[in-house]
Amino acid sequence: MAQLTDQEILAALKNSETRDKGFTILMDKYKERIYWYIRRLVVLHEDAEDVLQETFINAYRYAASFNGQSNIYTWLYKIATNECIALFRRNKKSTVKLVEISSKLVNELQDSSIGNVESALADFHAAILQLPEKQRIAFNLRYLDDLSYEEMEEIVGLSANTLKTNYHYAKDKIKTYLNKI
Amino acid sequence: MEKEFEKFRNHNPYKVPDGFFGNITKQTLEKARQRERLSKIRKMRILFSAAASVIILVAVGSVFFNQTKKGAETALVQPVTEEMIFEDIQPEEIFMTDPVEISENEILETEPTENVPGNVSENLLDNLIAGLSDEDLQQLEAVIQEELLITEFLND
Numbered sequence A: 001m002a003q004l005t006d007q008e009i010l011a012a013l014k015n016s017e018t019r020d021k022g023f024t025i026l027m028d029k030y031k032e033r034i035y036w037y038i039r040r041l042v043v044l045h046e047d048a049e050d051v052l053q054e055t056f057i058n059a060y061r062y063a064a065s066f067n068g069q070s071n072i073y074t075w076l077y078k079i080a081t082n083e084c085i086a087l088f089r090r091n092k093k094s095t096v097k098l099v100e101i102s103s104k105l106v107n108e109l110q111d112s113s114i115g116n117v118e119s120a121l122a123d124f125h126a127a128i129l130q131l132p133e134k135q136r137i138a139f140n141l142r143y144l145d146d147l148s149y150e151e152m153e154e155i156v157g158l159s160a161n162t163l164k165t166n167y168h169y170a171k172d173k174i175k176t177y178l179n180k181i
Numbered sequence B: 001m002e003k004e005f006e007k008f009r010n011h012n013p014y015k016v017p018d019g020f021f022g023n024i025t026k027q028t029l030e031k032a033r034q035r036e037r038l039s040k041i042r043k044m045r046i047l048f049s050a051a052a053s054v055i056i057l058v059a060v061g062s063v064f065f066n067q068t069k070k071g072a073e074t075a076l077v078q079p080v081t082e083e084m085i086f087e088d089i090q091p092e093e094i095f096m097t098d099p100v101e102i103s104e105n106e107i108l109e110t111e112p113t114e115n116v117p118g119n120v121s122e123n124l125l126d127n128l129i130a131g132l133s134d135e136d137l138q139q140l141e142a143v144i145q146e147e148l149l150i151t152e153f154l155n156d
Helices: A006-014 A019-042 A045-065 A072-095 A098-112 A119-129 A133-144 A149-156 A160-180 B002-006 B020-076 B082-088 B091-096 B104-108 B117-131 B134-155
Strands: none
Touching: A006 A019, A006 A045, A006 A072, A019 A045, A019 A072, A019 A133, A019 B020, A045 A072, A045 B020, A072 A133, A072 A149, A119 A133, A119 A160, A133 A149, A133 A160, A149 A160, B020 B117, B020 B134
């Protein structure tokens, strides 16, 4: 079977008769990409799994209201980003400070890293986790997910210039962090 | 600087449980369907509750309206009572008649009237039920049954 385009998948998702099939195709196509984006932000697999499911459940429920003007994957990134931010807010309420959350995430990363993983790689990801929320999202989207600033604008809802600034600050902070260790 | 990062771009320090990506689509689809069903039930419940409230309001309103109307009609054809007669009699006329002696036993034997406070709520309920038409009663029964079905479904 020829692979469906995003427009065809969206049309299937919007049609009540082909909705489930459309959903399955959509999720099979984007689940890994979205999962890794989420996982790099939230670190823990259990959290990443919950956020991934919430992202696709929202896509299932609100597909009818998606106008299709942007790419379907930027829409998924947008839902995932909002779900991650909601998770950060919930954690923030329980653990008070973002700094504490970040250091907790770094510890989780170090604990969950397998022995044969290069320590430089773990340090690099630990450096990303030290970043403030907006810079962390900007760096992940731009550098690790290779998205354009136009796409990032749609996902985060900030202007391209603000995102560029956040990205450059993030790079500098990662460099400083890595030089310290 | 970015070249320094380049070696990390396609590598991940995180691990995923075996078979995770194979099962997650089916699980998520099931959850999405379940969420959709619950959302529909909630919407229906709100709709039925609103409809039930309106029906009860109309039923109770019509009962009170009918009672008020009946009361007004009764007042128009009310027989003349003793009190009404005494209102028209002048004080001098009262002293002209012989006083009637009433023994204590006679007072005690008097039956309690319908207006005794303890009987008011029972009478009101009786009147409310008596005032409902067959159609009103059927509608109320249907609403109660719908509510029971929804509650039963949610409990399952």
